[in-house]
Amino acid sequence: MTLTTYSLSIRCSQFTQFRPQPSSLVPIHHLPVSLRVFSLSFPGSRSIRFPICLDSVSRLRSSRFLVSRCLFDQSAEPGPNVVAEPDENSKSIVTMLKEANSLLPHVVLASTLLALAYPPSFTWFTSRYYAPALGFLMFAVGINSSENDFLEAFQRPAAIFVGYFGQFAVKPLLGYIFGTIAVTLFGLPTPIGAGIMLVSCVSGAQLSNYATFLTDPSLAPLSIVMTSMSTATAVFVTPLLSLLLIGKRLPVDVKGMISSILQIVIAPIAGGLLLNRLFPRLSNAIRPFLPPLSVLDTALCVGAPLAINIESVMSPFGASILFLIVAFHLSAFIAGYLLAGSVFHEAPDVKALQRTLSFETEQSSGPCSG
Numbered sequence: 001m002t003l004t005t006y007s008l009s010i011r012c013s014q015f016t017q018f019r020p021q022p023s024s025l026v027p028i029h030h031l032p033v034s035l036r037v038f039s040l041s042f043p044g045s046r047s048i049r050f051p052i053c054l055d056s057v058s059r060l061r062s063s064r065f066l067v068s069r070c071l072f073d074q075s076a077e078p079g080p081n082v083v084a085e086p087d088e089n090s091k092s093i094v095t096m097l098k099e100a101n102s103l104l105p106h107v108v109l110a111s112t113l114l115a116l117a118y119p120p121s122f123t124w125f126t127s128r129y130y131a132p133a134l135g136f137l138m139f140a141v142g143i144n145s146s147e148n149d150f151l152e153a154f155q156r157p158a159a160i161f162v163g164y165f166g167q168f169a170v171k172p173l174l175g176y177i178f179g180t181i182a183v184t185l186f187g188l189p190t191p192i193g194a195g196i197m198l199v200s201c202v203s204g205a206q207l208s209n210y211a212t213f214l215t216d217p218s219l220a221p222l223s224i225v226m227t228s229m230s231t232a233t234a235v236f237v238t239p240l241l242s243l244l245l246i247g248k249r250l251p252v253d254v255k256g257m258i259s260s261i262l263q264i265v266i267a268p269i270a271g272g273l274l275l276n277r278l279f280p281r282l283s284n285a286i287r288p289f290l291p292p293l294s295v296l297d298t299a300l301c302v303g304a305p306l307a308i309n310i311e312s313v314m315s316p317f318g319a320s321i322l323f324l325i326v327a328f329h330l331s332a333f334i335a336g337y338l339l340a341g342s343v344f345h346e347a348p349d350v351k352a353l354q355r356t357l358s359f360e361t362e363q364s365s366g367p368c369s370g
Contacts, residue, residue, distance in 0.1 A: 111303035122307035142272020166361035175200020208363035336361025
């Protein structure tokens with residue numbers, strides 16, 4: 001009989017009844033019986049459950065512990081109590097649905113190429129579908145959040161202010177620079193340069209909230225708060241910025257903007273929160289289906305504007321305009337990332353804040369923002 005020492009890691013979040021002591025070593029008698037039998041997978045064999053003798057458990061992080069000096073008999077045959085488990089490589093349908101968000105970059109790229117190659121595949125998705133599509137994304141965020149998440153978001157006024165500054169100071173400055181470059185260096189018509197400046201003056205789109213939800217779910221409420229505040233105040237700020245940069249004060253539909261906020265942001269998020277609170281079982285049942293539907297929703301929001309404006313993209317000025325727009329948004333993305341890094345460099349979640357504020361700075365209301 002050969003005894004071998006192994007080190008195993010377990011995620012204690014899977015065992016809600018287990019609350020280890022704060023000390024570095026947790027005595028074995030404090031572990032529930034369910035943690036004394038582990039599922040092990042060996043190369044070339046299926047996963048089986050072994051009863052294991054544990055000496056101690058060392059604490060690594062708040063949610064992970066290292067089981068040290070675990071002994072089992074390699075030569076012993078599985079006893080009658082050993083239960084065979086299915087192969088870990090075979091994922092359930094629910095698991096695959098939940099992981100659909102990881103396919104978003106590939107799906108967006110595919111929708112972009114499809115819109116360029118075959119525009120009719122997206123031209124049916126007209127502007128009347130944009131508000132419901134974005135509202136669905138906000139509903140998906142709401143059903144995965146709680147009221148406390150939004151209350152905590154308001155406890156970070158510095159982050160909200162920096163996001164607002166990026167929206168209405170950094171981005172308009174970049175818009176003015178690229179609008180001037182479009183007219184002076186690329187020789188594009190003046191309305192094109194004015195259009196780039198105008199885009200830089202509007203508030204952020206709701207897709208930034210969904211992007212934050214995918215990368216840093218805990219900061220999605222903060223992103224929603226920043227977007228909502230910038231959209232609400234855009235009624236006054238956008239005309240003033242357009243007057244300053246373009247020299248013409250543009251009218252803003254105040255009622256339409258308020259209606260847009262209520263339909264696209266407030267109502268869907270409130271609906272998701274209420275459903276999660278009042279009908280948790282129903283929320284748990286539909287939650288796995290939201291990621292693939294959200295990915296499809298985002299692909300339509302990206303491909304449709306490109307397909308509808310395919311003639312402009314393919315025009316003689318199309319390549320230059322496309323280059324300037326990509327360069328403008330990329331510059332805004334980098335500027336927001338660096339701005340957040342310089343202000344919150346000592347924050348424990350600085351990287352997450354950088355990503356969130358870069359999305360807020362880069363995103364502009366376009367055809368798909370309602």
